[in-house]
Every structure is written in C-alpha cells, then in structure tokens.
Amino acid sequence: MYIEAKALVKQFGLRTIVNNMDVSIQANEIIAIIGPNGAGKSTMLEMLIGLQKPSSGTIWYWDSGFKGKIGVQLQAVPFFPALSAMENLLLFASFYKKSISKEEAMNCLEICGIQDAAHTEAVKLSGGQQKRLAIAVAIMHEPTLIFLDEPTAALDPRNRQDIHNLMLELQQQGKTIVFTSHDMDEVHQLATRVLVIDxxxxxxxxxxxxxxxxxxxxxxxxxxxxxxxxxxxxx
Structure with a gap:
C-alpha cells in the first residue's frame, strides 16, 4: 500500500468540494479517476500529492520522504522561457535535489519520445511535445508513484497512443500510475481500477x-x- 486516505473532506468557505472520500493506492496499479468537471477530482489529487491539506480526514503514506518519490504531471506545466527542453528538465531535477547528467536527461527525453527537441526552447514546442516534456519532468527522478492529470488531452491519435504505450511500459517497470481522463476508451485500455467521482x-x-x-x-x-x-x- 502506498497511500491510504480515510474520510477526506475539503471545504472552501461554505462549499464542500470533497465529501468524506476513502482512497487507497496500491503497488503496480494503473488507477483512472473519472467524473464531471468540478466533481472534486483535482482537489482530491492535490490532497493526496500534498499540495493541499484536507479540512478533515487522514492520509497515510508508505514513506516519510514520499514527496521525493512521487512524480506529478499537471495539465499546464510552467516551463521556464528561454530554456530548452533539456535545460528545463535539468532545472526541475534540481528541485527534487537530484543531480542528473545531460546523458541521463537525454535518456529520459528519449523514453518520452522527445529527444529530437532536446535543444528547442520548451515554450515553443508543440502541444504534444510539451505534454511529453511534462511527463519527462514527472518521471526523471525515477518516482515510485506517478500522478498524470489528463495526460493525453488535446493530443492527436498517434501522440495519444504513444503516451498510452509509455504508461504501460512504466507499469511494467513496477511503477504505480494514477491518472485522470475524460476518454473512456483510454480508461478501458489502461486502467486496472477505476474511481468514479461525482x-x-x-x-x-x-x-x-x-x-x-x-x-x-x-x-x-x-x-x-x-x-x-x-x-x-x-x-
């Protein structure tokens, strides 16, 4: 078990966004979280990742240093202007207090299929390339648990399938993946378990x-x- 959350509640003023959720994440799963926009998916994930504190409830983590062992791909990653894809990757690695070589960074970019754009300014990459770079940022420190927020949103079919293949490869390497999606075919293809939130x-x-x-x-x-x-x- 990596994470076990009990009776999670998150309130903003008088609004209850997350209402008494129990969530568990186990090793080597691919968990899909589905539900309408505004249903509480992102808020729940932000609490599990540690970005927000629950109003009430408890969250147990498998390791006291869990934050360094979690990888996160957000829908909009704030890449640094004037820095290339590789330079952004090296900079993000430093945030995890992890020193990686240019060779290691290139290998990570290659795993995500974006090595040809390594020296292109990150903010000038196509939408699909930026999505791949965001996933590279999420996995470059070799996390145990990976959270992906709509990893294939707005991608063309070829890019979408490439991301699917990458997710399956990561699971085969022993990683656990939690992702959100509005694509039910994608969820059916990838997920070992589904959580429906409303x-x-x-x-x-x-x-x-x-x-x-x-x-x-x-x-x-x-x-x-x-x-x-x-x-x-x-x-």
Missing amino acids: HGKIIAAGEPAELCNKYDAASLTQLYMKLTREDESYA
Missing part, C-alpha cells in the same frame, strides 16, 4: 469490466452516463 464523492470503484457488469453497462461511456448527473452546474 459531487465530491466516490460513487463507484472497481475494475472496468467489473463495474460495467455490476451496473449493466455495455461500455465505460454508458457506465459514466448512468452514474454521473447533470442536474447541478459545476464551478
């Missing part, structure tokens, strides 16, 4: 096929439509 609560959890069978859904898309609601607007 209105700040986990309303269903399990293996994709198991959940579809339980709720008599022909696909994860149908499952999503059955379980999530649109009777309230989200912020």
